[in-house]
Amino acid sequence: MKLLVCVSKTPDTTTKITFNGDKTQLDTTGIQYIMNPYDEWYALVRAIELQEAEGGSVTIINVGGAENDSIIRKGLAIGADAAVRIDTESGSSLDVAKQIAAYAKDQGFDIVFFGKETIDYNGSEVGAMVAELLEMPFISYASKLEMNGDAATINRDIEGGTEVIEVATPFAVSAAKGMAEQRIPNMKGIMTAKRKPLEVLAPVATTDFTHVVSYEMPSAKSAVKLIDPENMDELVRLLSEEAKVL
Amino acid sequence: MVLVFAESVNGKFKKAAFEAVTYGYQTAQLMGLSCAALVLGKAADAGELGKYGAAKVHHLANDQLNNLDSQVYAAVIAAAVEQLGAQVVVLSHTSTGKSILGRLAVRLDAGSVPGANALPTYTDGVFAVSKPVFSGKAFAHIAITSPVKLVSIMGNSLPPAIVGDAVAVTPLEVPVPASRIKIISVSRIEGTTPLPEAELVVSAGRGMKGPENWGIIEELAKELGATTACSRPVSDVGWRPHHEHVGQTGITVRPNLYIAAGISGAIQHLAGVNSSKTIVVINKDPEAPFFKAADYGVVGDLFEVVPRLTEAIRKHKQHA
Ligand SMILES: Cc1cc2nc3c(=O)[nH]c(=O)nc-3n(C[C@H](O)[C@H](O)[C@H](O)COP(=O)(O)OP(=O)(O)OC[C@H]3O[C@@H](n4cnc5c(N)ncnc54)[C@H](O)[C@@H]3O)c2cc1C
Ligand SMILES: Nc1ncnc2c1ncn2[C@@H]1O[C@H](COP(=O)(O)O)[C@@H](O)[C@H]1O
Numbered sequence: 001m002k003l004l005v006c007v008s009k010t011p012d013t014t015t016k017i018t019f020n021g022d023k024t025q026l027d028t029t030g031i032q033y034i035m036n037p038y039d040e041w042y043a044l045v046r047a048i049e050l051q052e053a054e055g056g057s058v059t060i061i062n063v064g065g066a067e068n069d070s071i072i073r074k075g076l077a078i079g080a081d082a083a084v085r086i087d088t089e090s091g092s093s094l095d096v097a098k099q100i101a102a103y104a105k106d107q108g109f110d111i112v113f114f115g116k117e118t119i120d121y122n123g124s125e126v127g128a129m130v131a132e133l134l135e136m137p138f139i140s141y142a143s144k145l146e147m148n149g150d151a152a153t154i155n156r157d158i159e160g161g162t163e164v165i166e167v168a169t170p171f172a173v174s175a176a177k178g179m180a181e182q183r184i185p186n187m188k189g190i191m192t193a194k195r196k197p198l199e200v201l202a203p204v205a206t207t208d209f210t211h212v213v214s215y216e217m218p219s220a221k222s223a224v225k226l227i228d229p230e231n232m233d234e235l236v237r238l239l240s241e242e243a244k245v246l
Numbered sequence: 247m248v249l250v251f252a253e254s255v256n257g258k259f260k261k262a263a264f265e266a267v268t269y270g271y272q273t274a275q276l277m278g279l280s281c282a283a284l285v286l287g288k289a290a291d292a293g294e295l296g297k298y299g300a301a302k303v304h305h306l307a308n309d310q311l312n313n314l315d316s317q318v319y320a321a322v323i324a325a326a327v328e329q330l331g332a333q334v335v336v337l338s339h340t341s342t343g344k345s346i347l348g349r350l351a352v353r354l355d356a357g358s359v360p361g362a363n364a365l366p367t368y369t370d371g372v373f374a375v376s377k378p379v380f381s382g383k384a385f386a387h388i389a390i391t392s393p394v395k396l397v398s399i400m401g402n403s404l405p406p407a408i409v410g411d412a413v414a415v416t417p418l419e420v421p422v423p424a425s426r427i428k429i430i431s432v433s434r435i436e437g438t439t440p441l442p443e444a445e446l447v448v449s450a451g452r453g454m455k456g457p458e459n460w461g462i463i464e465e466l467a468k469e470l471g472a473t474t475a476c477s478r479p480v481s482d483v484g485w486r487p488h489h490e491h492v493g494q495t496g497i498t499v500r501p502n503l504y505i506a507a508g509i510s511g512a513i514q515h516l517a518g519v520n521s522s523k524t525i526v527v528i529n530k531d532p533e534a535p536f537f538k539a540a541d542y543g544v545v546g547d548l549f550e551v552v553p554r555l556t557e558a559i560r561k562h563k564q565h566a
Pocket of ligand 2: 006007008009036038039061062063064090093096113114115116117118121122123124125126127
């Protein structure tokens with residue numbers, strides 16, 4: 001099976017987020033970047049497991065600048081066979097999707113994997129965009145994926161429940177918790193990753209329809225109101241009269 | 247025109263659908279446009295959407311549309327947008343809406359903002375809308391410049407408001423392509439409100455010591471009519487089911503009230519809950535980081551505080 005995994009980079013969750021003077025750009029000084037957890041822990045690992053079980057290859061693709069190479073190498077160290085980076089400081093999700101689709105179009109991938117969302121943009125839309133561009137079915141929020149021949153059985157998380165879906169390759173899928181267990185790259189993986197191919201390709205031309213006008217921080221929370229643990233009637237009164245949530 | 251895709255489940259509208267129509271109506275008012283709703287598949291009272299501001303309700307009652315296939319839905323909605331000449335399309339930011347939004351952006355070659363948390367601004371012809379980014383640590387105000395603008399809205403972003411009467415339903419005729427997926431089964435937990443839609447949530451963490459102690463949390467939730475949630479380590483060790491896990495790697499919730507007992511408030515936990523309107527933290531450690539994100543805090547032993555709170559709510563309900 002020929003598998004493609006789309007991986008993005010994101011600031012580590014514990015990083016403090018600040019913006020530049022005119023508040024239109026993230027201030028990147030001191031930011032620690034990681035591979036988006038859904039891409040790394042679930043999408044990539046499940047793709048590698050399928051490759052181990054059924055043969056074939058796992059390619060990872062990232063749309064971004066050269067500073068992303070260390071994240072791509074980590075993906076190779078975890079077990080992907082090859083990598084592609086589309087060399088552009090991506091603008092919108094649609095731009096990213098068009099770059100991925102332009103590469104994947106004629107490659108004959110059986111499954112294109114995504115994370116359920118990036119933890120910086122929280123868009124959850126690139127997967128659906130690529131699927132539409134490649135005219136593939138798209139199963140989002142998959143918490144389980146089993147292959148039987150050319151067909152997959154997928155559990156899809158929905159609000160308060162699960163859908164079980166059967167779909168034949170080629171298709172696109174986005175991975176949520178449950179799909180696989182995180183893998184830590186070992187020494188051998190790290191060494192072989194250095195020799196695996198990382199192809200850098202020029203972007204295709206696209207038009208952006210969205211741009212950030214400004215970023216804002218949430219209004220600072222007023223200090224917590226402490227309630228006497230003996231007096232829960234007071235808490236209930238505040239929840240009812242002040243917060244108006246009861 | 248502002249076209250709202252109103253989601254239904256088993257023929258019934260969810261609260262998200264009423265919120266979306268309210269959002270569409272207010273957006274239409276802002277832009278001097280009319281608002282219409284689009285309903286796909288089985289739906290008993292589609293005309294009810296008129297009450298929330300839809301001047302017209304377009305319904306395509308094809309059985310193939312009773313369950314989501316994002317490819318089919320996107321084709322149908324895009325065709326409706328073109329046929330009806332919609333300038334703004336509003337979806338709910340649910341597992342359904344999220345699967346469709348990106349496809350519509352491609353089909354309509356349009357800009358999209360996924361997961362908006364407030365009404366758009368429309369000044370000097372610039373349409374912009376804000377959404378939480380960096381897992382709730384900031385908001386981005388994003389302008390959309392394409393002729394058609396796509397927005398999906400987060401649940402609980404604005405309360406559904408009744409502004410009129412039910413309207414007659416207009417059948418919609420657009421081609422429905424064949425589906426390439428097969429839905430084997432759909433299972434939903436009956437009875438409780440699913441976490442992403444819950445207005446009241448009672449959540450507990452490792453401070454509970456063990457699964458056998460969860461009775462006090464369930465009683466509090468029952469008294470409130472709340473949905474239960476938990477921190478990640480609790481679901482990892484199997485004290486609670488995975489579908490209760492909230493946080494960066496679990497479910498994101500934004501209820502009106504989030505009560506956290508015996509949860510320290512690690513940043514990855516906060517990422518999934520910090521948009522809640524009111525947060526109550528019960529923790530025996532006054533230094534627990536969660537207190538910084540809380541509106542109300544109770545420093546004390548949860549095994550004493552939680553039953554006391556349940557009792558206080560019982561009393562409050564009797565008086566009300
Ligand atoms: C990449 C990554 C992703 C993660 N994603 C998530 C996520 O999605 N969701 C999540 O929740 N976590 C997540 N975590 C884990 C997170 O960092 C914390 O470890 C976790 O949230 C801690 O859970 P807890 O608060 O239940 O336990 P603890 O941190 O052990 O806190 C227990 C709390 O209970 C209090 N307590 C103990 N006994 C009592 C008592 N009798 N009465 C009152 N209070 C008491 C203690 O004072 C303490 O504050 C993630 C971590 C990483 C690295
Ligand atoms: N720059 C990128 N390069 C490659 N894949 C990406 C990129 N951005 C997003 N993705 C993929 O699309 C998924 C959803 O992203 P988003 O729509 O931003 O939430 C991610 O989990 C990745 O799998």
